Amino acid sequence: MGRPPGNKPTSFDIAYLAGVSQPTVSRALRGSRSVSRATRERIEAIARDLNYSVDKNASSLRSQRSNTIALLFFEDPTPDESNINPFFLAMLGAITRQCGARGLDLLISFQKMEDDWHVRYQDSHRADGLILLGYGDYTLYQRRLTELVDHGTHFVRWGSVGADTIGPTVGSDNVGAGRLAGDHLLGLGRRRIAFLGQADEHYPEFADRYAGLCDAMAGQGIAPDPALQVDALTAEDAGHAAARTLIGRGVSFDAIFAASDLIAIGAMRALAEAGLTVPGNVAIVGFDDIPAASLTTPPLTTIMQDMKGAGQLLVDTLVAQVEDQPLPPGTLPARLVIRRSTGG
Amino acid sequence: MGRPPGNKPTSFDIAYLAGVSQPTVSRALRGSRSVSRATRERIEAIARDLNYSVDKNASSLRSQRSNTIALLFFEDPTPDESNINPFFLAMLGAITRQCGARGLDLLISFQKMEDDWHVRYQDSHRADGLILLGYGDYTLYQRRLTELVDHGTHFVRWGSVGADTIGPTVGSDNVGAGRLAGDHLLGLGRRRIAFLGQADEHYPEFADRYAGLCDAMAGQGIAPDPALQVDALTAEDAGHAAARTLIGRGVSFDAIFAASDLIAIGAMRALAEAGLTVPGNVAIVGFDDIPAASLTTPPLTTIMQDMKGAGQLLVDTLVAQVEDQPLPPGTLPARLVIRRSTGG
DNA sequence: CGCCAGCAGGCATACGTATGCGCATAATAT
DNA sequence: ATATTATGCGCATACGTATGCCTGCTGGCG
DSSP, rough: OOTTTOOOOHHHHHHHHTTTTTHHHHHHTTTTSSSOOHHHHHHHHHHHHHHHOOOOOHHHHHHHHOOOEEEEESSSSSSOOOOOOHHHHHHHHHHHHHHHHOOOOEEEEETTTTTTTIIIITTTTEEEEEEEOOOHHHHHHHHHHHHHHTOOOOOOEEEETHHHHHHEEEEHHHHHHHHHHHHHHHHHTTTOEEEESSSSSSHHHHHHHHHHHHHHHHHTTOOOOOOEOOOOOSSSHHHHHHHHHHHHHTTOEEEEESSSSSHHHHHHHHHTTTOOOTTTTTTEEEEEEOGGGTTSSSOEEEOOOOOOHHHHHHHHHHHHHHTTTTOOOOOOEEEOOOOTBBBB | OSOOOSOOOOHHHHHHHSSOOOHHHHHHTTTTTTTOOHHHHHHHHHHHTTOEEEEHHHHHHTTTOOOEEEEEEEEEOOOSSSSHHHHHHHHHHHHHHHHHTTTTTEEEEEOOTTTTTIIIITTTEEEEEEEEOSSSSSHHHHHHHHHHHTTTOOOEESSOOOOOOOOEEEEOHHHHHHHHHHHHHHHHOHHHHHHOOOOTTTTTHHHHHHHHHHHHHHHTTTTOOOGGOOOSSSSHHHHHHHHHHHTTTTOSSSSEESSSHHHHHHHHHHHTTTTTOOTTTEEESSSOGGGGGTSSSSOEEEEOHHHHHHHHHHHHHHHHHHOOOOOOOEEEEEEEOTTBBBBB
16 A cells, blocks of 8 residues: 555565565575564565565576476367367366465466477476476377487376386376276176277386276176277267267177277267167267266266376476476376266 | 587577677567578578477567466356356357467366466466456456456457446457347247246346347247246256246246256256246247357347457457457357247 | 684575567668 | 768676675584
8 A cells, every 4th residue: 555556566575574584585485494574574564554566577587497387188089179188177187276285376378299399398487387288199298209209308197107208297097997997897707898988008007008908808708809998089070980980890788888988979870770779789888977977868878087186296297307206197087977878 | 410419409599500799680580670581591490490489488588578368267156167148158169260370378266266367367468368258146256357457457358348347358248149049049930938047137248138039028028927938047957946936936938048058958858847838838949059059959039249259359358458459348249049949 | 712613694686588688781762 | 071870799788586705793612
């Protein structure tokens, strides 16, 4: 109140009013041990009074720390509009909150793979580190990731956590999740379980999920049948097409484990068109628990990933790395959400 | 290549190598007219060679311009997890892209209404301006918005554009959209059209949509029947409850215009439970065209807002304001997406 | 009573860029 | 030929904070 608006108060103004030097103000507001409690409180009061707030640019410039992280989504197709993957959007929420909790600012950007992020974000001191979220062919990213590692860029990636992973990575326990789905379906007496999703080195997360399913089947002495696996990427029409392919093969199956909810939804449409009932003829399990999953008929049984945990783990891992105390790669357990698409 | 990694190159390094002064480097890279083309190109080459990038903090500090805008979502309920309104997520995509196109960085944050953004973002020079997106009771925001205006904060809001709007606001033409929905239903021969959504000063956008519907009906000489309007907020269960209320009233109706897709989806569930068919007994139109809208059975006819345009208009309006050349409030046309929930 | 430890805070400076002003040199006008 | 203007660039400095180092003072202890 005691100040002409227009020119914002600086730490010098506070210092003058408090009868101390500018550095003391800085120390006081950052909670340094070397300023007495009385002085600190006086300074804090004045600062509050003037509606003072530390200039972020000056602070970051001097301390070489921006307390900001950049979240980079990259998707290879969709060159044009919106239609962000709903799963990542949920992740965005979790990351945002964790950043808030840790007092970090969050920059976000959608990228094509070609752009050079490190230059734009880390080298220019916009952000202390990067979080990389992206679907798409993993093998296409490998070179980029290697570059980032070589360049010494601080980053964390969401993806399949394995031995050959490039750069710090955290992700869900996809193998465990696949096992979860498999056990559930097996527990319902299903024996011929199909997998819809591209399960190779291009899509390691899908591959992990499939591996988990096979694992569960192996537990019951069932060998995986290649005829029951059909490639499909994340989208709804891919699921539809894959299910038609499966049906067209003429092999018998009584359950489907889809690598994503959208695939599952597309598959359900194809099953309906083929006159197959869910869960009567075919039980079906999806992955991700997107909002739409509970709105389908019948509602979709699916695997829910731990979003909140994911946000925390990503941010914490990144911060640890920025502070030069790298955390080991972490993996998060997933949970089965049972709905009517698997009977019950 | 010609430089020990570890300490990033500065404009002084470039200057030294180019045999000019640091200010000249700065001017050259910003494209100032007062540096000769030859010198500029030499400097650019060296900069590229060293992988130089301007330090954002120093630049922003000196120029008092961050070229960053902050996107603030605020939602009053959901104190806890994710579940962001899907509509805003689509908006996020559009805004991100427009920022990218204009070379702006985007900070994002979810807020409770209580926090003081201006302090956190504008006053600390984190961002040049704010974009405010939020659902919830508008009357609760009014005081906050007035404060922002008084404080001289640069911001734009997404919402209902009317005469009494506080602060710079852009939004869809909700009245026109309501008219669109109304005309469509009337064109199908429906005469008893119910509106599900809270249509008062607390939710001006919903009120506008309702006004548009009434407008369309008036065009056919039909007076609005208060018994056909039921309050409902954005969520699915609210839609379910509202439809049950409507059915419980015993009034006849042959169409529903829902203020949001989620309301519409909830209503469809209630209709099904009551043994009413869609579109046989009741035609239904939603609003927003969320991804789930095309996945319902039957797929939902809905109003699609111009997201891309919205992102552009929001960003452009904000930037204009920051540059002290305010744009007049703008409104965007919406489009009707016809699916099977209205027959056809 | 003298010495050393520790606390509280001041001084100087660095972070890296952008910009007002002034000064040459070259181009044009008189 | 000189006077005028435009061009290209350097000098100095400001932006606002954080931090290493040093100092003065208080107090405890031998």
